[in-house]
Amino acid sequence: MKTFTTNASNDLAVSGRSLTLSSDLEAVLLVARHCAQAIQGEMVFAQQQGMPYFQTVWVGAPSTAPFEAAFRARIQQIEGVTGIEELTAERTGDAMTYTATITTVYGTGTVNG
Secondary structure, three states: OEEEOEOOOOOEOEEOOEEOEEEHHHHHHHHHHHHHHOEOOOOOOOOOOOEOHHHHOOOOOOOOHHHHHHHHHHHHOOOOEEEEEEEEEEEEOOEEEEEEEEEEOOEEEEEEO
């Protein structure tokens, strides 16, 4: 797998005058991070893609279980992902944070958000 590299601010990474590409494990983890950040319904041509944050985090009683279930389902759809070894979600005040250890066909890596 290959994808454009982004930095911590989600800006495209540039080397000289060229966009930087990521491949294999790094690419899958970048796609997983982007999938977890995308809010369901915000993508004009893929309305069902993205995380259902409104339904799982911001509505009703605060609970991480619906978020974790939605995260697992969405990340499993990414090409190259073979499993999620560990997922920890925590709500602190108004913020939802997570750490996931993802197994791919290229190896294992961690995604935080």
